[in-house]
Amino acid sequence: MASQPAWVNSLFTYTGSSSFSEFLGVHAPNLHPARNESLAAPVGDEIPHATTIVAATCAGGVVMAGDRRATSGNIISQRDIEKVFRTDDYSCMGIAGTASTGLELARLYRVELEHYEKTEGRSLSTEGKAHRLATMIRGNLPMAMQGLVVVPLFAAYDPSHGTGRIFSYDVGGGPYEQREFHSIGSGSIFARGSLKKLYRENSSPQDTVLACLHALYDAADDDSATGGPDVMRKIWPVVSVITDDGFRRLPDDEVAEFVESMLERRMTAPEGPTAPLR
Amino acid sequence: MSIPFGGYASPEQIMRDRAEYARKGIARGRSVVVMQYADGILFVAPNPSKALHKISEIYDRIGFAAVGRYNEFESLRLAGIRYADINGYTFNRTDVTGRGLANLYAQHLGMIFTESIKSFEVEIVVAEVGEAAEDDQIYRITFDGSVFDEQGMAVIGGQAEAVGGRLKERYSEGLPLPQALDAALAALTEPGGERPPVTQIEVAVLDRGREHRKFLRLTGPRLEKLLEAAKESQGGARQPAAEEVQAEQAQQAQAEQAPDTAPPIAPDGDIDTGSGE
Numbered sequence: 001m002a003s004q005p006a007w008v009n010s011l012f013t014y015t016g017s018s019s020f021s022e023f024l025g026v027h028a029p030n031l032h033p034a035r036n037e038s039l040a041a042p043v044g045d046e047i048p049h050a051t052t053i054v055a056a057t058c059a060g061g062v063v064m065a066g067d068r069r070a071t072s073g074n075i076i077s078q079r080d081i082e083k084v085f086r087t088d089d090y091s092c093m094g095i096a097g098t099a100s101t102g103l104e105l106a107r108l109y110r111v112e113l114e115h116y117e118k119t120e121g122r123s124l125s126t127e128g129k130a131h132r133l134a135t136m137i138r139g140n141l142p143m144a145m146q147g148l149v150v151v152p153l154f155a156a157y158d159p160s161h162g163t164g165r166i167f168s169y170d171v172g173g174g175p176y177e178q179r180e181f182h183s184i185g186s187g188s189i190f191a192r193g194s195l196k197k198l199y200r201e202n203s204s205p206q207d208t209v210l211a212c213l214h215a216l217y218d219a220a221d222d223d224s225a226t227g228g229p230d231v232m233r234k235i236w237p238v239v240s241v242i243t244d245d246g247f248r249r250l251p252d253d254e255v256a257e258f259v260e261s262m263l264e265r266r267m268t269a270p271e272g273p274t275a276p277l278r
Numbered sequence: 279m280s281i282p283f284g285g286y287a288s289p290e291q292i293m294r295d296r297a298e299y300a301r302k303g304i305a306r307g308r309s310v311v312v313m314q315y316a317d318g319i320l321f322v323a324p325n326p327s328k329a330l331h332k333i334s335e336i337y338d339r340i341g342f343a344a345v346g347r348y349n350e351f352e353s354l355r356l357a358g359i360r361y362a363d364i365n366g367y368t369f370n371r372t373d374v375t376g377r378g379l380a381n382l383y384a385q386h387l388g389m390i391f392t393e394s395i396k397s398f399e400v401e402i403v404v405a406e407v408g409e410a411a412e413d414d415q416i417y418r419i420t421f422d423g424s425v426f427d428e429q430g431m432a433v434i435g436g437q438a439e440a441v442g443g444r445l446k447e448r449y450s451e452g453l454p455l456p457q458a459l460d461a462a463l464a465a466l467t468e469p470g471g472e473r474p475p476v477t478q479i480e481v482a483v484l485d486r487g488r489e490h491r492k493f494l495r496l497t498g499p500r501l502e503k504l505l506e507a508a509k510e511s512q513g514g515a516r517q518p519a520a521e522e523v524q525a526e527q528a529q530q531a532q533a534e535q536a537p538d539t540a541p542p543i544a545p546d547g548d549i550d551t552g553s554g555e
Contacts, residue, residue, distance in 0.1 A: 007364060011357040012386055020363055031368060086490070111367050114491075118335050118359045 020115035021108060021136060033104045033140070047148075048077040050102055052187035052219045052226040053084065053094030055155045055166045056199055057180055058208035061243030062155045062164025065212040066094045067187070067220060068235050069227030079230060084238040088113045089246040091129055091156035096185030097149040101140065105150055109133060126158040130167040130175040138173035153184045157242040164242060187219030187226035194218035197275040205241050209250070213237060213262050214272050229259045296397045300421040303399030304346045309436035310403070311445060311465055312343050312428075314414055315458035318407045318485045318492065322462040325480040333482045335493035337362035337374045339407050341484045345435025346400035346421075354383060354402060376406030380417035380425050388423025397421050401434040407484035407492050411452065433465070441465050455483070456507035463508065476502055 007027040016022055024032045048070040055064040070078040084094045085106040093109065095102030112132060117123050124132065133154055140150060154167040154175065166182050167175035181199050183191040194215040200207065213229075216237050220228035229236055236255040241248050250258075266272060310323040310332055321343050323332040332351075334342045336358045344351035361382055366374045383402060391397040398421050406415045416428040426432075431449055433442040445465035453461065459481065467473050481496040481504075488494060496504060 007360075011360050011382070012353060014356075014360065020360075020367075023360060024364070024367075028364065031364070108367065111363050115359065115363050119356055121329070121331060121334075 018116045018119040019132075020112045023115075024108075033101065033108060046072060048072050048081075048099040049097060049225065050081060050083045050095050050099045050185065052183060052185040052191055052216060052223065053096055053153045054183040054188075054191045054195060054212045054215045054219075055094070055153055055178075055181060056195060056208050056212055057164040057166065058205045058241075059202045060162065060164075061157050061205060061241060062166060063205060063208045063212050063239065063241050064092055064094055064153070064155045065209070065216055065237050065239045067216050067227045067237055068230070069220075069225065070099050071225045076227075079227065079233065080235045082238050084240055084249075085110065086240065086247045086249065087129075087154075088117070088123065090123070090159065090242060091126075091154065092240050092242060092247055093133070093155070094153045094184070095150060096153070096188075097151050098147075101143065101148050102150040102152070105136060105140070105152065109136060112136070125160070126156045126165055129156060130154055130177070133167070134169060134173035134175045137169050137171065141171060141173075144171040151184055153182060155242065157244065157246075159244075162244070183215065183219075185219075185226070187216075187223035190222045190226075191215040191219040194272070198273060205243065209239055209241065210258055210262065212239065213255075213258055217262065217266070218272060229263070231259075231263070293392075296391065297422060300391075300397045300399050304401050304421065304435055305437070307345050307435050309438055309441040309466060310343045310345050310434050311431070311441065311462040312341075312403045312405055312416055312434075313431035313445065313449060313458060313462060314411060314416070314451070315483075316411075316452045316454050317487050318483055319405045319414055319416065320455065320458050320462060321405070321480075321482045321484075322459065322466065323480045324466055324474050324478055326478050331480060333480050333495075335482075335491065336379065336404070337366060338371055338490065339484065339492050340374065340376050340379060341405045341407075341482065341493050342402065343405070343434065344400055344402040346398070350398045351400040351402060354386070354398075354400065357386070358383065358404075376404050376415050376417060380404045380419055383419045384423045384425045386423075387419060387421060391422040401438075403428075403432050403434055405432075405484060407486045409486065440468075444469075454511075456504060457511045459504060460508035460511050476505060 005028065010027040014023060016026065050070050051067060053064065053066040055062060064084050066083040068080050069076060070081040081099060084092060086092050087110045093106055095106060113124060113129060133152060149171055151169055151171060156165055158165050166178040168178050168182050168184060169175055181195045183195065195211060198211040198214055217228055220226040236252055236259055239250045239255050241250065308324040312319065312321050319341065321333040321341060323343065325332050330348055332344055334355050336342045340362065342355055342358060358379055361379060362374045383404065387398055400421055402419050404417045404419065408414050416432050418426040418428050418432045418434060430451065431445055433445060445461060448461035448464055463473050481501055483494050483496065484492045485494055486492060
């Protein structure tokens with residue numbers, strides 16, 4: 001039985017917590033993404049980076065949207081990357097920074113939430129989910145120092161509050177709860193500026209989706225690493241809405257409708273909708 | 279004084295005693311029914327506890343049901359979740375299979391049965407819902423590590439054979455959920471007995487129509503509504519006596535066949551000693 005991995009023997013005897021990543025850390029550290037192996041030199045721009053994610057709360061929920069571009073320095077390395085992930089029925093996360101590390105983090109985080117839910121028979125509280133993600137980000141700190149920075153944005157519907165909530169992070173962890181809206185990634189400054197003017201409190205999920213799409217458009221307008229909607233190739237931003245009914249990723253044709261109505265408006269007003277001054 | 283030596287016990291005798299012990303423990307509880315229905319797999323267990331589950335989710339398409347000692351099958355359940363999560367994370371979510379899980383349990387239970395003083399007093403079912411009904415799999419694993427690939431339905435624990443017999447009468451392929459639930463409850467109720475109230479049963483499904491995770495626990499108003507629908511379907515199904523007589527005959531015929539067809543709960547009689555005789 002020497003050929004089997006070490007964790008096989010621990011399956012029946014492990015008596016630790018309900019955390020999946022802790023189990024990995026103890027019994028299968030080679031599978032753990034957060035490793036302290038230092039790289040010879042910072043890798044920086046050579047590996048693909050994921051860019052802008054926006055999130056905004058709406059009436060009875062939260063909306064998260066992300067563009068589809070990944071860049072390696074000045075090269076567009078992927079036009080249709082997906083950066084917004086469902087993590088469980090009531091939460092999702094978007095990633096900015098090193099794409100590979102981010103994808104792996106999202107995959108592990110999803111298992112982490114599910115693992116707790118299955119072993120304990122209940123879901124983690126929204127704060128619990130946010131804290132858990134913070135610890136996982138902090139685990140990546142040594143890699144972040146080498147240039148493999150990944151920073152997520154976490155959005156969840158909180159059944160105990162009946163509202164959507166947004167949490168942001170930095171490379172050292174977090175979480176920082178954000179009110180109303182937030183954005184991360186290279187185009188986040190422009191997206192946030194846009195949302196500041198377009199965000200309306202307690203507006204319908206549809207209106208909030210439109211505001212988020214406008215914000216992504218503004219980010220793509222001014223940030224070279226953020227991709228706008230690709231009308232020729234029909235590549236639309238990933239948009240997800242989380243409400244009482246659970247997580248829902250809008251299907252492509254639904255997003256296309258939103259994008260087309262937005263583009264039509266931008267034909268006559270390229271800078272997008274204006275907020276009333278008085 | 280040293281402990282008196284009790285004499286020689288043959289390996290056959292030791293195994294038989296252990297099997298007997300485990301079988302008695304398992305038969306003490308109530309039965310659990312796992313069966314296919316039109317859209318997936320249904321789990322029904324009489325269980326007064328809201329927190330200590332007999333039925334549970336293991337992975338996207340895989341469910342788990344158990345009878346016997348709670349602490350023992352709970353450790354099996356947790357191990358199964360760890361196994362599934364670690365494999366799904368290492369490879370891909372579609373690479374976690376019920377067969378692999380059944381083998382893991384079989385190995386572990388088999389090892390405990392032969393090597394420990396006391397075998398586990400549990401019997402478990404691992405069920406996996408597929409893309410279509412033909413791809414559904416139901417594995418029953420006994421305390422000694424035997425695996426049975428069940429067709430359509432499985433009953434474990436309690437008076438498993440009697441419940442299985444009653445279920446077989448009512449079971450047919452592709453039953454809608456209310457009818458399937460009715461059949462399961464009828465099977466779990468002794469003839470002439472009262473059905474357990476809503477608060478005393480645990481119901482879950484693996485619904486192939488669901489997105490992401492197929493497992494769904496049915497509780498509260500949803501279960502009550504379903505039970506009402508089940509009651510109605512039962513009213514419709516109650517036909518004149520002639521049919522009942524037929525059913526009874528069929529049951530008798532089955533009972534006569536039973537010794538040949540029903541798989542043994544555990545190795546009975548001659549145990550393979552591996553001596554090649």
